[in-house]
Amino acid sequence: MCSLALFPPPLPNGQTTLCESNNELLSGNKEDTQNASPLSLHFPRESLKLHSRTESSSKAAFLDHSETLWMRSAAAWRDGGLTGLLNEITDSDSEVPKWLSVGSGCILALLRWISSFHSSLFPHLTLSCEDMIAEFSQVLNWSDCVVRAFAWHPHTDKFAVALLDESIKIYNPKSTTTPTLKHRLQRNVAAMQWKPLCASALAVACQNCLLVWHVDPCSLSTRPSSSCAQVLSHPGHGPVTSIAWSPSGALLLSASPMDTSMMVWDVAAESCVPLQRVGGGGVTFLSWSPDGSHVLASTPSALFRVWETRMWTCERWPCLKGRCQSGCWSPDGSRLLFAVEGETVIYALTFAGAPGVSTSSLTGPQAAAVVADLSETTFHTEDGDLIVGGEIQSLSWDPRGERLAVLLKGDPQATNRPAIIAVFKTRTSPIFELLPCGFVQGEPGVEPRLMQFHPNFQHGALLTVCWSSGRITHVPFYFLSSAVPHVALSGSPSLLHPLERPADFANQSLFTELIS
């Protein structure tokens, strides 16, 4: 089942994908893309004012001021906890009694030894904060990315962009003001999501906490004060790499690879309920099914969980090879597609009880089915051979369940193996089917880093891609939806009427449930 070979070949050099129309992807050269969409943005790396100096290096600008040992110990305790205090005592051995410094040094060594055991069990714990976010983020090569996170508003046409300089900008085509959100705690933004059924609330996953911004859509202020942000923090819960609002807008989930429990936040009360299960060593990625009934929670180990949101019980799904890198839900919440690190295939799980599922699978899935094989395929183009395929960085399914975008990692060392977005046509009813659609490519030498579908695009699907150059483009897929648009109705079964497809796709079908 080598799927990529059935794809139309990638575009020649210099061409970029513009849109899909009449069942084929149209492309154009650079001039066409410049004025493609008014919402296309460009953030050149040079335009961002980055922190040239870290906070620790700014110490050098101040005179050395000797505080008493007590003051320093208190500060160390506040900043670094027990280890910080022990470090401070060990370092200032000239001021403390010999036995104390030696003792604290011994305790420190013992602590490190114990924690090394722990981290040999879970190697990701040794990573630094930024490396950890980069490792588990849905964004390709996060640390080097100008646009670090992107979020469409679920109901309107506005979106938020988190930039490398720790600021968030909100763009709204209907208004000229672009609010810029900055907060002292807003560092290393890994993910953002707007609250559903709300106009203003934006949740931001930061290094040490979660921020929930309340940006009044009618306000003309371009710099909302930091009092508009709620800070949700819990000791030991950071860096936060993934967040997910429940589709009903009532709860917010957050996950950190350092914390074995997943937090369920009641944002209004700023209180949280930790949900903890044995195994995994952290939670890296969360995805709430659009009907609100299930949540995918992947861990840094070869294990992921699917939570049921009524009583919050979970199913364990051990993977064979690596951790679950990414996943996405079908619009009716009955089907989960996921990708595993180290493998080049997409798996599918079908969940019972959700509407639109045949009765044969009511017992629940026993094993995941492979629905697509994205192993490396060589295309012969006029610019030479181009290798496409490999591991999957992220998956994204459009809200109608008709297009599936897959961001393939590629190989940064090899020039002929770039990261690329492969788009499938999908059908979920009456049977699940995958058909090839094409590749979405940008300007030469520019890689896609991050992608997201517009939540309610009227004429089909709209894929927003953030590129490594700092450009954000939108690729529309125009098609007549075979489904009655019930996007706003989460929880209700969407009435799907299969549309007649062109006959030539029938024999190109990559996956149908009939053959599996």
Add this chain to the structure above:
Amino acid sequence: MFSAGSGYWFTQKVLCWRAAASIAWSVLLLPATTAAFVVLSKFSILHPVRMLADCASVLVSAGSVFSFILLTGVIIMVGFLTFEYYTVIPMIACSKVALLGRLLHPRQLLYCLAHGLMGVVVGWCCAVTIGYRYETLGSVCPKTDGDGPAHMCLNEHHLLLLLEGGFVGLSHGLLGVIHNMNYVSFGTVQQHKYLCFKGSLPLAVKCSAAQAFYSVRNFLVFYFFLGHIPRAWICRSLSLHLDSSAHPLDTISGLLDLSLLYHLWISAAYLLFSWCITLLLFRIFVTEAYSFPVQSTFTEEAPQCLPKVLSEKQPMILKFLALQDLSLLSQHSPSRRSQVFSLSQPGGHAHNWNAISKECLSLLAELTQRLVSYHETVATNGRTKSLSSSSEQKTSSESSGTEDSMSSRPAFLMKTPASVFLRSMGAGPQSPLTSPFTPDLDSPFASPTLRRLTAPLDPGSPWHGSVQSPHVMRRAPKLWSTSTDSQVNGSPPASPASLPSPKPESSRPSFLAQFFQNRREQLPEASSQALFADSQAHIWALEGLSYLVQASFTEDQFGVVQTTLPSILSSMLLLQEAVDRHFKLPHASSKPVRSPVSLGDSSHKTLRFALRATLKTAIYRITSTFGAHLHAVQMSAEHRKRLQHFLEYKE
């Protein structure tokens, strides 16, 4: 416990069983906690073998079996007290005086004293279990003068543990009253009981250890200064002698004994932890979701069906559980939703939906009314103007005074959060704002006038509901100054109802009254909290209604929801307006101070924010479902404008 009302079956069949199950589980957990306590109390790193042997011998000895039986009794008593005192609507004291009044209420005093007594019992059990020098109260005095009759001497270590148990128990009771420890809040997410318990266990350990630390610190201060009084009293009453050779413990050197401090702390932590577990289990068991049938084929089961239960007033937890069930069924259960939307078999009336929506809408209307009247009462600085309703009432004649002052704040008097006292008093509507000492009417501070004022109001009276006649509104509460209103009436304003000696000849408040007035106004945010004290019910009502309306778009075959859609929308929008206005008050939008880890549930402090968020989400849920169809719904122009904002996602 309750009069044989309509909610009686629930208390009998469900609540009592839940309470009994929670107590049974806490008794079952007691051996584990006790074993942990024994191990920790005998802990010595240098002699591990001896420690284990000690522990084993203690655990099988007769004394420990007896103390274990005593402890079981204590746990059952604690569980019973929790069951008797729990409340789903927190008592919020609007002022320091009110808090004091609540503490001095006989019912609460009884609660604290009972905890103190049980603390002494637990202290004795701890002393017996730890053994060593703590074991008995009296011991034979060491012979000092060679030969003489052997005297019994007081063992001060034992006394210290007993007093400590009593002190910790008493302070636990007092803190419980102050921090609303008896308030039972419903969880954010539904979880199975075991997982819920497992999840909150670490918090219980942390809290009880920290609380034990503070309690022991306070106790040591107490004992250092006042320790000689109970010691002398015990010696006198039991004719024990003070051991002159032993070092007295109420000195700095006597108390600076690490092993003694450790034992004090560990026994306090043990006491608090076992009680915490009982409380925690009770909360978990009693708030477990209960599924009421939507309709029943048998008429005798009709009072147990959801539409009927929703309109119940007593017990309060029944109403809360019914609303929670409504919210859950509207989200998760299509089959039960279809029962809600169904028509009655002969007749074809939508009785279920009508009853449910009517109850929810009346809840929302009542909150709106409460907010509107509060807004009219407060001055712009966010403080209540005065309790002029009570003072005015004194001035007016007996017949009209009651009515007038009541009508000036109709909503408060009628529909205020019920409290723990309601369970014993019946549905006495009380106001958190009108009375200076909070709803606590039995308090010795409450004057007879106040009691009369807030006496249960006949629902049939013309003042029931929203009374806003201009005549009534003219008598809006005034700050108690030389108000023209009262002068016209011929008598000066009185001081707060509690003060027995207002000087009628002076129109200025007395010094004491001023002092009380100042005390009264110290907690400005509390009045806002008190307004929303029972808002969990409103949150569920909003959720239930909005989910049902959303589901009706596809599931309602007979269009039963359509007929009520205009009133649902208008009551939500009215509430939205009232809530928006309330949050413009100075103290309403300030966040409560984050309390450090404590077992008292502080979720009631943020209920108003939760209500605001839920309300917006509920309106958005309806607008996003119906979209442009809402233009066909009849409503006033102002509401339409407001709804348009929601349709455009601009709220």
